[in-house]
Amino acid sequence: MSLVALSELLGATVRDATGTVRGRVRELAVAPQDHPTRIAFLIIKTPGGERALPAGDLKSSGSTVRTVTESSQWGAHTPSDGVLLLKRDLLDQQIIDVHGRKVVRVNDVELESTPVNGHVLLNVVAVDVGARGAIRRLSKGVVPAFTLRLLLEKIPPRVIPWQFVDLLETDPARRVKLKIAYEGLAKLHPADIADIVEDLPAAEREAVFETIDEGVAAETLEELDPDVKVSVVESLDKDRAADIVQEMDPDAAADLLGDLAEEHSGEILREMHPEERREVTQLLEFGQHTAAGRMTTEFIAVPESGVVDDAIEALKTFEGGREALATIYLTGPSRRLSGAVPLVKIAISSPAIELSQLSEPYIACAPDTPQDEVAALFDKYNLITLAVVDEEGRLAGIITADDVITMLRHQD
Amino acid sequence: MKFPSISSYKGWRTRILLLLAVVGPGFITASVDNDAGGIFTYSLAGAQFGYSLLWTMIPITVALVVVQEMAARMGAVTGKGLSDLIREEFGFRLTFLVMVALVITNFGNVVAEFAGVASSLELFGASRYIVVPASAFIVWVMVVHGTYDSIEKIFLAASVFYVCYIVAGLLAHPDWKAAAVATISRPPAAGIRSYSYVYMVVALVGTTIAPWMQFYLQASVVEKGITVRQYRASRWDVILGCIFTDVVAWFIIVACAATLYASGQHTIDNAANAAEALRPLAGEYAYLLFAAGLFNASLFAASILPISTAYAVCEGLGFESGLDKKFHEAPVFYWLYTLLIVAGAGVLLIPRLPLVYVSVLSQVANGVVLPFVLIFMLLLTNDRELMGAHVNSRRFNVVAWTTVTVMIALTLVMIVRH
Numbered sequence: 001m002s003l004v005a006l007s008e009l010l011g012a013t014v015r016d017a018t019g020t021v022r023g024r025v026r027e028l029a030v031a032p033q034d035h036p037t038r039i040a041f042l043i044i045k046t047p048g049g050e051r052a053l054p055a056g057d058l059k060s061s062g063s064t065v066r067t068v069t070e071s072s073q074w075g076a077h078t079p080s081d082g083v084l085l086l087k088r089d090l091l092d093q094q095i096i097d098v099h100g101r102k103v104v105r106v107n108d109v110e111l112e113s114t115p116v117n118g119h120v121l122l123n124v125v126a127v128d129v130g131a132r133g134a135i136r137r138l139s140k141g142v143v144p145a146f147t148l149r150l151l152l153e154k155i156p157p158r159v160i161p162w163q164f165v166d167l168l169e170t171d172p173a174r175r176v177k178l179k180i181a182y183e184g185l186a187k188l189h190p191a192d193i194a195d196i197v198e199d200l201p202a203a204e205r206e207a208v209f210e211t212i213d214e215g216v217a218a219e220t221l222e223e224l225d226p227d228v229k230v231s232v233v234e235s236l237d238k239d240r241a242a243d244i245v246q247e248m249d250p251d252a253a254a255d256l257l258g259d260l261a262e263e264h265s266g267e268i269l270r271e272m273h274p275e276e277r278r279e280v281t282q283l284l285e286f287g288q289h290t291a292a293g294r295m296t297t298e299f300i301a302v303p304e305s306g307v308v309d310d311a312i313e314a315l316k317t318f319e320g321g322r323e324a325l326a327t328i329y330l331t332g333p334s335r336r337l338s339g340a341v342p343l344v345k346i347a348i349s350s351p352a353i354e355l356s357q358l359s360e361p362y363i364a365c366a367p368d369t370p371q372d373e374v375a376a377l378f379d380k381y382n383l384i385t386l387a388v389v390d391e392e393g394r395l396a397g398i399i400t401a402d403d404v405i406t407m408l409r410h411q412d
Numbered sequence: 413m414k415f416p417s418i419s420s421y422k423g424w425r426t427r428i429l430l431l432l433a434v435v436g437p438g439f440i441t442a443s444v445d446n447d448a449g450g451i452f453t454y455s456l457a458g459a460q461f462g463y464s465l466l467w468t469m470i471p472i473t474v475a476l477v478v479v480q481e482m483a484a485r486m487g488a489v490t491g492k493g494l495s496d497l498i499r500e501e502f503g504f505r506l507t508f509l510v511m512v513a514l515v516i517t518n519f520g521n522v523v524a525e526f527a528g529v530a531s532s533l534e535l536f537g538a539s540r541y542i543v544v545p546a547s548a549f550i551v552w553v554m555v556v557h558g559t560y561d562s563i564e565k566i567f568l569a570a571s572v573f574y575v576c577y578i579v580a581g582l583l584a585h586p587d588w589k590a591a592a593v594a595t596i597s598r599p600p601a602a603g604i605r606s607y608s609y610v611y612m613v614v615a616l617v618g619t620t621i622a623p624w625m626q627f628y629l630q631a632s633v634v635e636k637g638i639t640v641r642q643y644r645a646s647r648w649d650v651i652l653g654c655i656f657t658d659v660v661a662w663f664i665i666v667a668c669a670a671t672l673y674a675s676g677q678h679t680i681d682n683a684a685n686a687a688e689a690l691r692p693l694a695g696e697y698a699y700l701l702f703a704a705g706l707f708n709a710s711l712f713a714a715s716i717l718p719i720s721t722a723y724a725v726c727e728g729l730g731f732e733s734g735l736d737k738k739f740h741e742a743p744v745f746y747w748l749y750t751l752l753i754v755a756g757a758g759v760l761l762i763p764r765l766p767l768v769y770v771s772v773l774s775q776v777a778n779g780v781v782l783p784f785v786l787i788f789m790l791l792l793t794n795d796r797e798l799m800g801a802h803v804n805s806r807r808f809n810v811v812a813w814t815t816v817t818v819m820i821a822l823t824l825v826m827i828v829r830h
Contacts, residue, residue, distance in 0.1 A: 092499050092507075105730030107504065129730065137504045201491030202639055231637045 004061055005128070006086050006109035007137050014044050014053070014065045022046055022071040028111075029083040030124060032179045037162055039111070039122035043077050043085075052077040058120045061113050063145055068119055082177040086124070089167070094200070095127065096166040098184030101192045103199040107133030110159060127165055130158025170203040172210060186212045194223035197232075206235045209244070218247035221256070226410070230259050233268070242271030249321050250276070251296040251403060254283035258293075283397075291374050292367035294407060295388045295397030296324060302355060304330040304338045309351040311341065323400040326384040329362075330355055337364060337387055337395040364389045367396055371407055378404050437632035438484060438646065440564070441625055442653030443571040446660050447713035448528020449521055449778075451706055452771040453619045454661050455686040457612050458668025460678050463587075463594035464603060466665060468613060470595065472620050473658040477651055478811040479786065482793045482804065483626040484650045487633030488643040489802045494630045495728030498788050501795065504729075510788065511725045515748075517781050518624050518721040520774030522756030525717060527767040528710030530760050535687060535703040540760060548757035551715050552750065558735060567712040574660045574709075580702055581663035583695065586670030595662070607829035614822050615772050618779025620661065621815075626785060628720040640802065680768050718752035776826075783819040786812060 012025045023046035031040040042053045042065070051074040059066040084090070090106055097104045108128035113120045132155040139148055166184045169175045185193055185208065193212075197205050197220065209217050209232055221229055221244060233241050233256065245253050245268055257265040257280060269277050279297045286292030298320025302311050311328045318325065328346060330339035339359030349358060363377060364387040377386055378401060386399045457465045483494065490497060499507040529547045530540035554563060603609040629650075638646050668686060672678070680686050687702040719735075722745050726733035732742040739746050759765065790812050793804045804812070 092503055094496075102732075105499065107730060134504060134729070138508060201496075201634070202637070203491055227637055231639070235639070 002113055003125070004111050004113055004122075005133070005136060006091060006111060007133070007140060008063060009042075009061060009065070009111070010087060012061075012063055012065050014042075014067065016067050016071040017069055020071075023051070025065055026050065027088065028086040028122070030086065031083050033082065033177070036179070037123045037125070039124070040083065044074065046071065046074075050077040051075065055122055056119060058122065059118070061111075061120055061122060081174050084167075084178055089169075090127070094168060094204075095160075096168065096182075096185055096196055097129070097160045097164060098166055098188065099160065099164040101188060101196060103196055104129045104160070108136060124162050126159040126161050128157065128159050131155055132157050168200070168204045168207065170207045172207075175207065175211060180211070182208055182211050186216050190216065190219035191223045193220045194225075198225055198228055202231065202235060205232050209236055210240060214243045214247050217244045221245075222248055222252045226259060229256060233260060234264055238264075238267040238271050242268045245280075246272045246276040249296050250279040250283055250298060251294060251397075253280050254293065255288065258284060258288050286367055289371045290367065291365050291369040291371065291386075291388050291399060292396065294371055294374060294403050295367075295399045296320065296403075297397045299324050299329060299385075299395070299398040300327075301329045301331045301335070301395055304332050304356050304359075306330075306355050307351065308346055308349050308353050308355065308358070311346050311355060312351070315346075321400075323402050324385065324398060326400070327362075327398070328355075329387060329395055329398070330359055331395060334392070335395060336393045337362070337389050340387070362387060366390075374399060375404050375408060436636055436649070437629055437638070438480065438650035438653040439656075440568060440632065440653075441480065441629040441650075442657040443568060443574070444628075444709075444713045444716055445620065445622070445625060445657045446574060446577075446709055447521075447525055448706065448710040449524035449622075449771050449775045450619045450661065451528065451664060451709060452524070452680070452768050453612075453615045453775045454664035455668045455672075456680050456768060456772055457616055458665040458670075459672035459680050459686070461603075461609065461612065462669045462673040463591050463666070464600055465609075465612060465616065466591060466594040466662065466669075467597055467599050468616050469658055469662050469665075472617055473654060475617075475811060475815045476621050476654045476658065478808050479621055479626060479789070479815070480629055480650050480654055481647060482789050482808065482812065483630040484633050484638075484646055485643065485802055486789070486793055486799070487630040488638050488640055488646060489799050491634055491639070493634055493724065493727055494627045494789070494792075495724040497792050497798070499728045499730070501792060501798070502788065507728045510785070511728050513781050513784065514623065514627070515721060515725060515752075517774070517777045518717060519752060519756060520770075520777050521622065521624060522714065522717050522752050523759045524771035524774045525710045525714035526757045526760045527765075527771050528706050529714065531767050532703050532707035532710060544757050544760045547711060547714070548753050551711070551718075552753050555715055555719050555749075556735060556746075563715070567708065567715070570708040571712070574656075574705060577660050577667065577702070577705065578663045581667035581670075584667045584670040586666045591666050591669070604825070605829075607826065610822055610825050610829065611776060612772075614779035614819070614826060615775040616779075617815075617819060617822075618777065618782060619775035620658065621782055622775075622778045623781050623785040624717060624721065624724075624778075626789065627724040628716065631720060631723060681766070685768075714753075714756075718749050718756070721752060722746075722749040779819060780823050783816040783823075786816050786819075790816070 006028065009025050009028060013021050014023050014025060016022045023044040025042055026045045027043035028039050029041050029043065030038065034040060039055045041055055044051045044053050051071070053067060053074050057067045057069040059068045086109055090109055092106060094103050094105050106127045106129060109124060110126040110128055112123045112125045114123070132152055135155065136148065136152055143151070164184060166182050167178070167180050169178060169180050185196065193216070197208055200208070221232065224232065233245070245256065248256070257268065269281065272280070282297065283293065283295070300314050300318055302314050314328070315325065326343055328341045328343065329337060330341065332338040339356065340362035341355055341358045342360065345358045363381050363383060365374060365377060367388055367390060374386065377383065384401050387395055388397045388399060390396045486494065486497065495507065495511065498510055526544050526548065530544050533543045534540060633646065672680070672686065723733055725748060726742070726745045731744040733745040734742060737745070790804070790809065793799060794809065796803055
């Protein structure tokens, strides 16, 4: 078992079973649908055209590649979309380093060659993103191979194991064929995904948002820089954009749609589910910089006559954001706000206690309160959530502390 | 189905940002094009050869429009910078060579910018041994601490100073007819045979179509998020910027030809010298404007050049880059940036350094490297897999390949005649 670099293999002379030089290695191909890491075939440039050499025919690999078959048995190479070509698709391209949570450029690819029954298997094990790969490629053919190997051993490797690599592919059809699903990326925290996405070119951003789960995409979108957010949503087709936007918190969705060109936001709204659409349009009708523009309509309100158990039931069925859970609001006749119970009190009280006994004085503001005053209220009363009530005293929505932090950060 | 009108929620800020997003890159690049190296080169061209180099301005403008448009289009279509594309399409080794050439020529340009700072402030009696280190320090801090973004608008506003060259040119009472004829006539045959004439032609092309500007323009187009859809507006921004640049250049040459050349002073030792020569003819006003314009231009370009070089190199070679990173996260990026500034400003501290000579030399280096960068740009903009329907038109290819051929030929002539 030994490691061999892609850059060493590329251009290597190929000798067939008779020992004669038949050509040079031009490409290495992986067929992800058959095996995720194994080299399926090599493309050999021969005087008679390009040949596909099945990887099972390899006897040894290195600066010279030997095969167990004769060159007459190698078929002509026909280009296909479904294979990953290491030189074209990977070398010098950008990839996502899932473990290091950033976008990096590939300097070289490390392959492992394992001898099995008289031939060798080649597997992709890691990509080299450090100085070792860079120097190997710079000095190839200039410095003698043996000296180079000694020199390179002294350089500490900077490699990313293959399982932590997410490839970038902008063509949706090819993405399916190559089984690229951004699985590693999607497991990261949305804020980290957002940082990575911001480092990508527009087409690659679009690719990520087309592929990852709608829920993750929605959370990631909320974390993106406002300019990037708008360009991402405008680049997506409207069905996909609507799927993602309706997964967002209504207040974030309204903010986003308010930033889009009118024709875009109209199209997206039209594709959304009626219920989500109603919430978002309501929010859109208020100014963006008022309490109503900042509030979310997803909150927990329980009748004031209820007991702790009712509140717990409401918590279980709640689908909105977790930050809205800090306070359970109590409503009286015709949904008028009558009290507020912190989540902590629910957690430490027995199920039969009446909610009205736990109720605390609450702070509320009108929908048209300017956002500066909202921030001032949070500061003064050390709030986690703030109720927004309409003229009749009905609970229209709530503002959560994280919205206020975002708002303050983006004010200047 | 009817939805509430959303446009009314759009803040004025968003509107202005949208406007700036398209008006920006081309115009900013055009403004920094007339940097210290440019002003020295144009001044010397006028002083040394009178109107006889004015014929270069029309072909240079055409080539500039074509080249800048290619860079901007590449940025809009691919969403990637020029060094990224060179790396992805031509591999590590060629990218490395391009980056070495870029660092060397850009270093020369940084020296020219600080030479501009030094000589413009020397007009007001300040010693270069104080102003150069001070401005190097200010530039470094300003860029690293992100204050540059807000200062950029000040620089841009101050670019109105470029109009001062036009004013200076007008006040110098040139021979308009002779200048106009020289602009549209053929190149004088005697000139091509002279080393110093060819040297100056290469410098003029190199300063106007500087390689670093292509990297910078494409990067700014990408950073502003301009896509193919918004590109139509951007294209005009680029074209108008180029024309503005060259109108200013034309006036500088004419102004110097009408004063310095006409009065028999055919060499310029520093910009103060050039401004000095304008004073008796055009009065105190033009003289002061000249100095202020040069200072603004130099500091503006000095803020952009080192950082854009560091970005281009790190992105091409795959080093961590970005001002949002800490020093230890992106050491190559910060070291390269710092070294370009410190060494670039350091050169100015060499006693009796011939400022104008060094500045013009750096522009000649631009001109020599330009065709090679252009070849890469041409191959990229003609790659259908990369550019789709937005590949170069035939006319663009003719202009750009002609530029490549002419620049290589001029370089060879320069070497032979030396």
